[in-house]
Structure formats: structure tokens, C-alpha cells
Amino acid sequence: xxxxxxxxxxxxxxxxxxxxxxxxxxxxxxxxxxxxxxxxxxxxxxxxxxxxxxxxxxxxxxxxxxxxxxxxxxxxxxxxxxxxxxxxxxxxxxxxxxxxxxxxxxxxxxxxxxxxxxxxxxxxxxxxxxxxxxxxxxxxxxxxxxxxxxxxxxxxxxxxxxxxxxxxxxxxxxxxxxxxxxxxxxxxxxxxxxxxxxxxxxxxxxxxxxxxxxxxxxxxxxxxxxxxxxxxxxxxxxxxxxxxxxxxxxxxxxxxxxxxxxxxxxxxxxxxxxxxxxxxxxxxxxxxxxxxxxxxxxxxxxxxxxxxxxxxxxxxxxxxxxxxxxxxxxxxxxxxxxxxxxxxxxxxxxxxxxxxxxxxxxxxxxxxxxxxxxxxxxxxxxxxxxxxxxxxxxxxxxxxxxxxxxxxxxxxxxxxxxxxxxxxxxxxxxxxxxxxxxxxxxxxxxxxxxxxxxxxxxxxxxxxxxxxxxxxxxxxxxxxxxxxxx
Numbered sequence: 001x002x003x004x005x006x007x008x009x010x011x012x013x014x015x016x017x018x019x020x021x022x023x024x025x026x027x028x029x030x031x032x033x034x035x036x037x038x039x040x041x042x043x044x045x046x047x048x049x050x051x052x053x054x055x056x057x058x059x060x061x062x063x064x065x066x067x068x069x070x071x072x073x074x075x076x077x078x079x080x081x082x083x084x085x086x087x088x089x090x091x092x093x094x095x096x097x098x099x100x101x102x103x104x105x106x107x108x109x110x111x112x113x114x115x116x117x118x119x120x121x122x123x124x125x126x127x128x129x130x131x132x133x134x135x136x137x138x139x140x141x142x143x144x145x146x147x148x149x150x151x152x153x154x155x156x157x158x159x160x161x162x163x164x165x166x167x168x169x170x171x172x173x174x175x176x177x178x179x180x181x182x183x184x185x186x187x188x189x190x191x192x193x194x195x196x197x198x199x200x201x202x203x204x205x206x207x208x209x210x211x212x213x214x215x216x217x218x219x220x221x222x223x224x225x226x227x228x229x230x231x232x233x234x235x236x237x238x239x240x241x242x243x244x245x246x247x248x249x250x251x252x253x254x255x256x257x258x259x260x261x262x263x264x265x266x267x268x269x270x271x272x273x274x275x276x277x278x279x280x281x282x283x284x285x286x287x288x289x290x291x292x293x294x295x296x297x298x299x300x301x302x303x304x305x306x307x308x309x310x311x312x313x314x315x316x317x318x319x320x321x322x323x324x325x326x327x328x329x330x331x332x333x334x335x336x337x338x339x340x341x342x343x344x345x346x347x348x349x350x351x352x353x354x355x356x357x358x359x360x361x362x363x364x365x366x367x368x369x370x371x372x373x374x375x376x377x378x379x380x381x382x383x384x385x386x387x388x389x390x391x392x393x394x395x396x397x398x399x400x401x402x403x404x405x406x407x408x409x410x411x412x413x414x415x416x417x418x419x420x421x422x423x424x425x426x427x428x429x430x431x432x433x434x435x436x437x438x439x440x441x442x443x444x445x446x447x448x449x450x451x452x453x454x455x456x457x458x459x460x461x462x463x464x465x466x467x468x469x470x471x472x473x474x475x476x477x478x479x480x481x482x483x484x485x486x
Contacts, residue, residue: 001066002437003059003221004428005052006232007074007151009033009043009094009254012051015424016063019437021445023418023425027058034091039098039334039342042091045080048151049158056219064219069435070159070211070226071427073235074152076172079130082154084146090138092151093130096255096291096333098342100129107132111190118187119178119267119275124334124342125291128174131191148173148197152229159226160209163199166228167277168285170201178284179265181277202228204279205434227434230279233259233287235426238279240390240416241446248386250405250413251422253393256293256372260286260384271378272340279430280440286382288337288375292346293368294393296330300364304357312361317400319358322462326350326359327470328367329477337375339474343481349473365401366463369408370470376409388412390446392422399453407459408467416447
């Protein structure tokens with residue numbers, strides 16, 4: 001048995017896979033996000049640790065007791081600042097925190113190597129500008145900072161006592177030379193930091209330590225090894241079997257991600273496409289990211305007072321009209337690819353007296369699909385060829401949304417077994433591979449495909465026309481958004 005743990009934004013998920021790679025048990029524990037000011041997004045790292053422990057203990061005792069290794073994954077970019085005694089100095093600023101726009105512009109202008117070596121635009125979601133914001137606005141805390149850890153790596157410290165990270169997650173800090181897979185001192189120095197503030201880098205399957213005896217005892221495990229793991233997106237890709245050149249996944253979680261595996265490094269920072277290391281040696285990936293995907297549905301549930309996302313999706317399917325006039329811009333937390341606009345905001349246009357919850361839900365589903373296509377086009381500009389996308393994440397459960405997404409992206413969508421488990425499965429697979437229990441092909445084989453959604457020609461044409469209106473609406477409104485993130 002092998003245990004995978006995913007420190008997400010809204011929940012921690014733990015899974016156990018057996019010696020054949022099949023999921024045999026899952027456990028979850030919820031997390032809450034604090035938004036103390038507009039465009040701020042924070043969590044208390046102590047809540048991650050409590051939720052991790054709860055999710056592991058939710059697994060059947062006899063199943064988790066047989067685990068031979070643990071793999072970690074989690075939300076990217078979160079800035080966890082620790083003092084010399086490993087105490088957390090402030091709440092962690094999350095991947096969808098947009099407060100650091102001024103710092104982004106300053107870093108980008110001051111250090112060209114963020115593009116040439118880091119391979120990415122400096123954007124508010126990344127870790128580097130968060131530390132620059134702390135340096136400018138909370139200098140006392142910055143001066144006390146001994147280590148900067150990503151969310152899953154803070155959990156690793158609690159588990160093993162070691163400072164370690166993997167290539168895929170660390171690439172999202174903006175402090176790495178992504179092509180060379182190492183920390184880049186000039187990028188760290190631009191933020192007043194050095195390599196001593198960073199954890200040691202490992203490839204995803206490498207062992208980084210073992211469970212502390214007290215943790216092992218509390219969880220009912222032996223002091224088994226803990227491998228480096230990967231970012232949530234990289235681990236999700238490995239859970240779906242995306243290891244070969246051009247293998248692509250669509251992740252429908254809190255955010256929406258299109259992830260394409262590469263055997264060589266390439267980038268397209270001008271369109272806010274992310275270029276990071278994969279969680280396997282000798283592999284990289286390109287990624288388009290929209291900040292609000294399935295989280296838009298959660299928001300729509302709240303404002304329509306619908307009891308659950310499932311009920312909202314049912315209302316949407318019943319009310320669907322592909323010739324509807326209602327348009328939704330899904331930028332509830334700003335946007336990354338391709339706009340790089342932390343000031344962007346959500347908008348409904350076309351409301352009437354007859355508009356109901358199902359109509360609002362369909363506009364949200366289409367708006368997220370259109371936003372994903374904007375990012376997908378930026379990714380395709382790099383020259384990658386994508387024939388189909390494997391769908392993972394909680395949003396993978398809706399056939400209605402899949403129909404809209406396939407028509408918008410103009411590609412078949414592959415719905416695989418255990419797709420809703422996502423990154424936790426990839427983390428468990430890395431643990432299995434890292435202990436030598438399976439070779440690469442066996443450890444990361446693509447799960448069986450349970451359904452394929454093909455683009456429908458008529459719907460593709462109609463949604464293509466509506467997307468033109470969607471794009472025009474953003475272009476018309478983007479100047480009115482300026483300054484809303486401050």
C-alpha cells in the first residue's frame with residue numbers, strides 16, 4: 001500500500017493505492033480560506049496540519065497501516081514564512097492572493113532573469129512577489145524569516161523534520177532556473193533572499209525523509225519514507241498518466257488548469273503561460289491557469305441559494321439554451337492566463353426579469369469554458385500538439401459541463417477512472433515509484449477511460465460565436481477594472 005496526501009485549497013484529500021496502483025481508500029477533511037481584505041487570500045498553516053491528520057485518520061486503520069511510503073502534493077505558490085524556531089510568522093498567502101501587483105511590476109522591471117531563467121512573467125499569484133510584498137509592508141516579519149516553504153513542504157516539515165521541496169512545486173516560486181532545475185541566486189537576491197532561505201530540491205520520486213515516530217504512531221503507520229512528491233497540477237497529471245510529450249490534462253478544481261507534458265523545456269511568458277518542471281526527472285510542462293473555475297460554481301450556489309453544486313448543475317442542464325444572451329466573466333479572483341490581470345472582476349451581462357438560477361448556472365459554466373479556451377489558445381501558440389484532454393478534479397463529475405467544454409475547446413475529453421481523486425493519486429503513485437515497487441510505465445499508466453465526450457459540431461459553432469462576445473466584453477470592461485485589487 002502507498003499513501004498520497006493532497007493539501008488543497010478547500011480540502012485535504014488522502015488516498016491509499018495497492019500494489020497494483022488501484023485506489024482502495026480515500027479520506028478528506030475540509031479547509032477554509034480567509035479573505036481579510038479585497039484580493040487577499042490566506043490560510044493558517046496549522047489548519048493544513050490538522051486537516052492532513054484528520055484526512056489520514058479517516059482512512060481505514062488496517063488499510064493505512066500497511067502503507068510503505070508517503071507522497072505529498074498540494075496547492076502551489078503559497079508563501080509559508082518560518083522563523084528560526086520553525087514557528088509560522090504570519091498567515092500563508094495563497095496562490096489566488098492578488099495583493100502584490102505593484103511588487104510584480106517592480107521585480108519584472110528590475111530583474112530580466114525572471115523571464116530568461118525563470119521562464120515566466122512575475123504575476124501576483126507566484127511566491128516571489130508575495131515575499132517582496134512582505135519585505136515592503138511587513139519588514140519586521142521579513143527580517144525574522146528563516147525559511148520560506150510551500151504548503152505541502154510545510155506539512156513535510158511537520159511529518160519528517162526536513163526542509164525539502166520538489167522541482168515542479170519549487171518552479172512555481174519564480175526563484176528557480178527552470179531549464180537547469182536549480183535555485184537561481186539572482187532571482188532570490190532580487191527579493192532580498194538567498195539559497196539558505198530555501199528548502200533542498202529533489203526530483204519528485206526521491207525520498208526526502210521518514211515519518212517522525214510520534215507522527216507515525218498518531219497515524220497508525222510505521223516510520224515510512226516520504227518522497228518529494230509534486231505540485232498539485234504535476235501530481236494530477238501523473239495520476240492521469242500524463243508522462244509523454246503532448247499528454248494533456250484539464251483540471252477542474254478551485255482553479256482551472258490545462259497542463260501539457262514536455263520532454264524538453266520551452267516557454268511563452270508573453271501570454272502568461274506557465275513553464276515549470278514536471279514531477280519526474282527530465283520532463284517539463286506548460287500550463288494555462290484561470291484562477292476561478294469550479295469555485296465559480298460554489299459562488300453561484302451561494303448567491304442563488306441552491307443547496308449543492310450537484311443541484312445547480314441539474315438546474316443548468318434542464319434550463320440550457322445554447323442561443324441564450326447571458327454572458328458571465330469568471331474573474332472572481334482576477335485572472336492569469338492569458339490576461340495576467342489581478343484587477344479583472346466577475347460580471348454578468350444580459351440579465352432579464354426571466355433570468356433564473358439555471359440560466360445563471362449555464363452562463364457560469366460557459367464563462368469558465370470560454371476562459372479556459374483563452375488560456376488553451378495561448379498554450380497552443382508554443383507549437384504543442386494536443387489531440388485530446390484527460391479531465392480530472394471535482395468538476396469532472398458533470399456530463400453537461402463536459403459537453404460545453406468539449407465543444408468550446410474543440411477537442412475530445414477523456415473521463416478516466418478515479419479522475420475526481422486527482423493529485424492525491426499522483427502523489428501515491430510517486431511514492432510507489434520512488435520505492436522501486438514499479439517501473440515508470442507501470443507506476444504511471446493512464447487509468448481506464450470510462451467516458452469520452454466528443455465536440456458536437458452545431459454546439460461548437462454556437463459557442464464559438466458566443467465566445468467572441470465574451471472576449472469583446474472583457475476588452476470593453478478591462479479598463480474599468482483597473483485599481484480594484486488595491
